[in-house]
Amino acid sequence: MKRKYELVYVVSPEATDAQISDLHTQVEQITQRLGGTIEKTDNWGRRKLAYEIGPHKEGTYVLETIDGGGDVMKEIDRRLKVSDLVIRHLVVRIDEEQSVIDRTRTRRTENVRRRRVARGLPPDRQPGEGQRGDVDDDRDDRFDLPEGMDR
């Protein structure tokens, strides 16, 4: 079963860049061994922690988006727990939340379009349309459907 996870780990500030990339390859190896793929890696760099964790006041944050089953994350979770360099980590499943978000967005744009058509307006907001669009829920410009998806 295809699932998508997000993994954030906080690496101790003493860690060198080599150690951090080493950690990344470790995660990558586990993922590949268990039949998953890393979709995206993002190093946020060093930032201040909101509270002290043991002796640390800063940490390097790394975010990975991983495609794969639950056993991949189980193994990664276990490995990160053992690792001394990682001071905090968090695994979150994101595919379900993302689908909910997408659904509400499309439903909203569809509703807006339907209501506009019912009022005898073109389904998309025209440039230079008056204030009304700014106050009521016609303000759909943020999540416009891509072109060619007209109903």
Place this chain on the structure above:
Amino acid sequence: MNGGKRSFGSGGRGKTGGHGAQQGKDGQRRPMFRRRKVCKFCADKIDDINYKDMKLLMPFVPERAKILPRRISGTCAMHQRKLRTAIMRARQLALIPYTAE
């Protein structure tokens, strides 16, 4: 409580703040106008309350680092729930404090 001179709010959640007409004989009570609170996430159409989005979350965690209650922020129930999980996740990662010292 407070000597009963002024009573704040008429018990309700103050959705419309429409109890300005209460100007009866007890002259103490003055009409109170309260701005209608709207859920920020509904108004701005923010569907994704993400634990990584510090800019979005910080206004809901004032100085003491407690989560701002719904009765003050006006957030709707659904979005307050999502906000809560996001803040709790961010706290685990030390992005948001649990308490202020």
